[in-house]
Amino acid sequence: MILGKVIGNVVSTIKLPIFQGYKILLVQPINDKEEPQGKTVLALDTVQAGVGDNVLVIDEGNSSRLIMNNPMAPVRTMIVGIVDLVKTTEKKDKENGR
Amino acid sequence: MKLGKVIGNVVCTQKVDSFQGIKLLLLQPLNEKLEEIGEPVVACDTVQAGLNDIVFYEGGREAALGLKNWFNPSDLTIMGIVDQVNIGE
Numbered sequence: 001m002i003l004g005k006v007i008g009n010v011v012s013t014i015k016l017p018i019f020q021g022y023k024i025l026l027v028q029p030i031n032d033k034e035e036p037q038g039k040t041v042l043a044l045d046t047v048q049a050g051v052g053d054n055v056l057v058i059d060e061g062n063s064s065r066l067i068m069n070n071p072m073a074p075v076r077t078m079i080v081g082i083v084d085l086v087k088t089t090e091k092k093d094k095e096n097g098r
Numbered sequence: 099m100k101l102g103k104v105i106g107n108v109v110c111t112q113k114v115d116s117f118q119g120i121k122l123l124l125l126q127p128l129n130e131k132l133e134e135i136g137e138p139v140v141a142c143d144t145v146q147a148g149l150n151d152i153v154f155y156e157g158g159r160e161a162a163l164g165l166k167n168w169f170n171p172s173d174l175t176i177m178g179i180v181d182q183v184n185i186g187e
Contacts, residue, residue: 007130007186008130008183008184008186009183009184010101010154010180010182010183010184011180011181011182011183012154012179012180012181013179013181014145014178014179015145015177015178015179016144016145016164016177016178024099024154024178026183026185028130039100039129039135040129040130041100042100042154043099051184051186052186061159061160072163072168073163074160074161074163074175074177075156075160076156076160
């Protein structure tokens with residue numbers, strides 16, 4: 001799983017039937033300091049995330065198919081959680097002025 | 099999934115049997131601002147996309163699963179036509 005930030009959404013009417021009813025969001029992968037890292041990806045939303053949210057993203061096919069409960073779903077990237085807080089030891093040291 | 103723009107089509111008579119009846123399109127990958135990135139690629143079409151359409155596509159095993167007959171050697175498959183991309187903030 002990777003951390004990402006939702007930066008936008010994608011509207012699509014004509015798509016494979018399996019995508020029907022799912023939101024497609026633009027996700028910018030971020031590192032532990034919430035800095036952008038790498039290319040943006042499109043992800044299916046399962047948790048009603050919105051623009052600006054930090055999210056948990058699965059970028060692996062088998063896990064996504066399991067979540068969609070369909071072993072033949074052509075889906076790889078999915079948003080599976082909204083991140084409230086990321087705590088790292090490095091950040092804590094910085095806050096304490098060390 | 100990634101964004102791309104259809105910039106042409108590829109006609110191919112001699113191809114693998116599992117590709118019979120499947121349209122091949124030339125795609126230019128795009129970033130979130132719809133600017134061109136990287137080199138054009140060839141992708142299988144499932145949604146009857148046309149020239150200049152913005153589409154989203156998937157690679158890897160999911161590309162094969164996107165076609166009707168799942169047992170095929172597709173590497174990239176177009177999954178939908180994009181109407182609009184909204185970027186917040």
